[in-house]
Amino acid sequence: MATQTMAPPPTTQTSLKTQLRRAERRRKLNAFLLVAPLALFLLVIFVFPIGSMLWRSVDNSELSQALPQTAQLLSAWDGQQPPSEAFYASLAQELKSALANGNIGSLGRRLTYEDPTLRTLVTQTIRKLPDTPETTWQQTFSTLNPRWAELSTWQALKKAAPTTTDRYLLASLDLERNAQGEITAVAPEKQVYIDVFLRTLAIAGAVTLICLIMGFPLAYLLATLPTGTSNLLMIFVLLPFWTSLLVRTAAWIVLLQSGGMVNTSLMGLGFISQPLELVFNRVGVLIAMVHILLPFMVLPLYSVMKGISPHYQRAAISLGAHPFKAFWQVYAPQTLAGVGAGTILVFIMALGYYITPALLGGPSDQMVSYYVAYYTNTTNNWGMAAALGSLLLIITLVLYMLYQRLVNQQTPNRR
Amino acid sequence: MQSHPADPLVRFTGVQKTYDGEHLVVRDLNLSIGRGEFVTLLGPSGSGKTTCLMMLAGFEVPTQGDIYLGTQRLNTLPPYQRNIGMVFQNYALFPHMTVEENLLYPLKTRKMPKDQAKAKVERILDMIQLTKYAKRRPQQLSGGQQQRVALARALVFEPQLVLMDEPLGALDKQLREHMQMEIRHLHEQLGLTVVFVTHDQDEALTMSNRVAVFNDGVIQQIDSPQNLYEYPANAFVAQFIGENNTLPAKVISRDQTIYRLEFGQNQVSGAYNADTLATQEAVLFSIRPERVRIGKMAQTLPNQFSTVVQELVYLGDHVRLRCEFAGNTNFNIKVPVSELTTPIQPQDHIMMGWHDQDARALKQLPQ
Numbered sequence A: 001m002a003t004q005t006m007a008p009p010p011t012t013q014t015s016l017k018t019q020l021r022r023a024e025r026r027r028k029l030n031a032f033l034l035v036a037p038l039a040l041f042l043l044v045i046f047v048f049p050i051g052s053m054l055w056r057s058v059d060n061s062e063l064s065q066a067l068p069q070t071a072q073l074l075s076a077w078d079g080q081q082p083p084s085e086a087f088y089a090s091l092a093q094e095l096k097s098a099l100a101n102g103n104i105g106s107l108g109r110r111l112t113y114e115d116p117t118l119r120t121l122v123t124q125t126i127r128k129l130p131d132t133p134e135t136t137w138q139q140t141f142s143t144l145n146p147r148w149a150e151l152s153t154w155q156a157l158k159k160a161a162p163t164t165t166d167r168y169l170l171a172s173l174d175l176e177r178n179a180q181g182e183i184t185a186v187a188p189e190k191q192v193y194i195d196v197f198l199r200t201l202a203i204a205g206a207v208t209l210i211c212l213i214m215g216f217p218l219a220y221l222l223a224t225l226p227t228g229t230s231n232l233l234m235i236f237v238l239l240p241f242w243t244s245l246l247v248r249t250a251a252w253i254v255l256l257q258s259g260g261m262v263n264t265s266l267m268g269l270g271f272i273s274q275p276l277e278l279v280f281n282r283v284g285v286l287i288a289m290v291h292i293l294l295p296f297m298v299l300p301l302y303s304v305m306k307g308i309s310p311h312y313q314r315a316a317i318s319l320g321a322h323p324f325k326a327f328w329q330v331y332a333p334q335t336l337a338g339v340g341a342g343t344i345l346v347f348i349m350a351l352g353y354y355i356t357p358a359l360l361g362g363p364s365d366q367m368v369s370y371y372v373a374y375y376t377n378t379t380n381n382w383g384m385a386a387a388l389g390s391l392l393l394i395i396t397l398v399l400y401m402l403y404q405r406l407v408n409q410q411t412p413n414r415r
Numbered sequence B: 001m002q003s004h005p006a007d008p009l010v011r012f013t014g015v016q017k018t019y020d021g022e023h024l025v026v027r028d029l030n031l032s033i034g035r036g037e038f039v040t041l042l043g044p045s046g047s048g049k050t051t052c053l054m055m056l057a058g059f060e061v062p063t064q065g066d067i068y069l070g071t072q073r074l075n076t077l078p079p080y081q082r083n084i085g086m087v088f089q090n091y092a093l094f095p096h097m098t099v100e101e102n103l104l105y106p107l108k109t110r111k112m113p114k115d116q117a118k119a120k121v122e123r124i125l126d127m128i129q130l131t132k133y134a135k136r137r138p139q140q141l142s143g144g145q146q147q148r149v150a151l152a153r154a155l156v157f158e159p160q161l162v163l164m165d166e167p168l169g170a171l172d173k174q175l176r177e178h179m180q181m182e183i184r185h186l187h188e189q190l191g192l193t194v195v196f197v198t199h200d201q202d203e204a205l206t207m208s209n210r211v212a213v214f215n216d217g218v219i220q221q222i223d224s225p226q227n228l229y230e231y232p233a234n235a236f237v238a239q240f241i242g243e244n245n246t247l248p249a250k251v252i253s254r255d256q257t258i259y260r261l262e263f264g265q266n267q268v269s270g271a272y273n274a275d276t277l278a279t280q281e282a283v284l285f286s287i288r289p290e291r292v293r294i295g296k297m298a299q300t301l302p303n304q305f306s307t308v309v310q311e312l313v314y315l316g317d318h319v320r321l322r323c324e325f326a327g328n329t330n331f332n333i334k335v336p337v338s339e340l341t342t343p344i345q346p347q348d349h350i351m352m353g354w355h356d357q358d359a360r361a362l363k364q365l366p367q
């Protein structure tokens, strides 16, 4: 008996290993099944749309899809020689099939970005294009519209021929490629997006700063009050979440407009004689955005502050520090993690704001998202919308990485 | 009852404290602590020890009464000007500073020149043998090391008084005993005045010159460890410090400091009390388990009784007998193994006895 238990035969050992492996496998499968719905959800909702947005910002497939063979010819062409008969023949054939396949719309839209008159040229040509050429297709095209004999028309087509392009990304930075293919700044009167990006960063930065200045003392109060009172106050902090963003934004219009409650009360109390301009300008945007984003600053601050023992400040005071000094030298540095988390959260959320500035701001308060919405909803220019969105994403990621590096420098590496 | 040191550094006079305006957490506290003394506040949790310490440190304000440090009245002096070192229960070492920066902090607040402060910190790091760890953060140290840093931080600015609120509570037994000795040695070497708070009676007895036993906001007794153990002032102190067998009893007669008490079924024993007790007064008869002798050792003693052994526990150096006596089923006797000549079984009838001077007649606690 005793010897049996002490020295099991080797076969038992291997079977033990297999058993263990089987058990492990089952556990892993269970774990996988548990996260599978979320993973799938993230894939569908997050990874796929962002990937497709990034792709859209460089996607240039309109011409190569509508006119595949012509696109090949154009790509191989040096852009200086007059195009040969093969170009015209292939264009004639593919324009007809594109018309049949319903690809003309997107092609036309894409061509307007190169030259606004190109769309008309193409649609007019299609309508009049005969089934067979009288002499050559080149001749036929040129008679239909002399512009087909011009090199510049084909050069514009060539620009739209590759399957990818950087024109949208360049345009989002107020840049373009000139005739020689070099990157240059667009004409000063056409420069908008750099301004828009700077404005977006400025508004997000201002909102973050105001949220921090207002949220820090509030979070401190919540963290130091007795639990009952602080829970009650916490409900007030979270109250804004109970109504929709749109309703709250609309409510601010009512409150802040020149005949609104804020102005009438201030005038009634005699603080001002003229109504203040509080809405449809930067002030309104800031007020409403701070109101909406403040909880996102307070919550991480609160959770960090809640974990800081009041003994630290007492210790500092007992060591001879004035309470004010004790707060700044001992308490505040320990809240840095919360400050960082709240700041980055509010800033990133503010970067993407759209409805609030659209409803409460003036024309010069619109942020990047406004233009994204404009390009998707109004002009159907998915390339520009995606390029602006991608740049915003890149800026966000860069800032986040900077923040991470800052945090890593400050926290000690624990052994 | 409260002894007064010749050269008091700290004086509480008639101090009261209430947090809610209804319940007094500290009642009429009068306490003097001499220069160089090690005084421990001992008492169950919630008895007001921390509150006393906090009033001394300046984080709580007495509702009534005065506290003096030397000749200075403390009531209106803000805590950061009191020059009192304090060791907190969870050390409260600043987590975002290194050990060295933690130790420099009190010197910086005092605007001590940099090189002088550095030298001081080096000296104290050497004293607590943590020079190697100067650049580490507190959370990278073990509990015992953190404790030593906390201690060093409270001492480095040479305060006139050091307060410690259950500083060893978070350490395991062995480390705690080691630190008790270290703190004792520091106290002797540096001539510190220490007010120490604990709920652990062994800790209080090993470390202190005097112990103040707290209960319900009142000092029950303040005395040297030996006197507390040998001459507890009342039933609470007797129960709280060490182990005690108690029986409700009645005073029959008195012969100077020895009273004759009656308990159980007309059983009578002598018991000591230095104070005056009235005849017929209801008191507690009390005797420590190690003062009860049995068998042959009991035969010559003035107070002899028969009892029934209920349970017997062998504890290496001694044997513990749980007996039933005069209605108390939890009457314990500690017998050194060397004195246990005849084997004893549960349900055996044995003889036990004690000297008059070993038993106490204790005033009952006011209800």
Ligand SMILES: Nc1ncnc2c1ncn2[C@@H]1O[C@H](COP(=O)(O)OP(=O)(O)O)[C@@H](O)[C@H]1O
Binding pocket: B019, B020, B025, B043, B044, B045, B046, B047, B048, B049, B050, B051, B052
């Ligand atoms: N800040 C406070 N506010 C209200 N009540 C308190 C406060 N601190 C302590 N108490 C109460 O005072 C009593 C004594 O507490 P304390 O001095 O901490 O006792 P100990 O340190 O002896 O355990 C307890 O009943 C406790 O609940």
Ligand SMILES: [Mg+2]
Binding pocket: B046, B049, B050
């Ligand atoms: Mg306490």
